[in-house]
Amino acid sequence: MGKRKDDRGGAKASIPVYGLALAVVPTHNPPVPDFSRVKAVYFDLDDTLCGYWDAAKGGLRAAFELHPVPGRSLEESLAAWAREFRRFAHELKTSHWYEIYLTQGGVTRTQLMNETLQSLGIEDPELAWRLGDVYGRERDARLRLFPEARDVLEALFGRYPLGLITNGPADVQRQEIETLGIGDFFEHVFIEGEMGLGKPHTSVMRRAELAVGLEPAEILFVGNSYAHDIVPASEAGWRTTWVRRPSDVPPSSSTGKPEERPPDGPVPDLEVTTLLDVLQPLGVATGGLAHQP
């Protein structure tokens, strides 16, 4: 068998390493990245460890079913909410709402319902409050860890210091951690609402580096958002794993498809569709895990 440095083993190893022979190297089995320098792992929360968008979609439906908008179908109401969400989310971080949003998610949630109703020609603050309240509670009730997430956290716990870096209001994010029962896995938790700023500010990554006392290249970030997780972690000099799941589509999406990487953006060290695939590069055996595919 050939002994070239980049051999991936098997029958391909004896193929000459020039000309067209390179084209037969399988592309479905990318090389395992070298994470041997990694000494700590930070995770994003929503749609990395738990299915936030699925919970949000279920919560929204429950809210509009329990409190129907007069004269409007469920689908019309959901479409109006999605339109207003796209606009409101765009404005949120540059308006006076951001300060309120940081500490408590309920106020801006109600405001978004208010603006949804107004966009449908309805002025009813009490209905807006009821819709926002049911949406928040029903979303939380539907929040679930992805099937393999707990096993992966358990496999890494004790081998690496683990941390969480999540955007969102302080009360909502703390409630999510409580609901999911994962707080004990993490030595360090950074929440946008508690810091007063969130990803993609690279200063967030700097705080996280100080917390673990490591060099940027010794930290791995695992996240689902290219723009909010992969870009700032790459710019900070961290190693990156991009989690890409088919469920990662917001209820406000106008495309119905998960986020794509812009052609000129930084390339993640690893792309996965299940968290199990971060274990091997981190030197953790997957043999005993219950949720192996």
Ligand SMILES: [Mg+2]
């Ligand atoms: Mg996320």
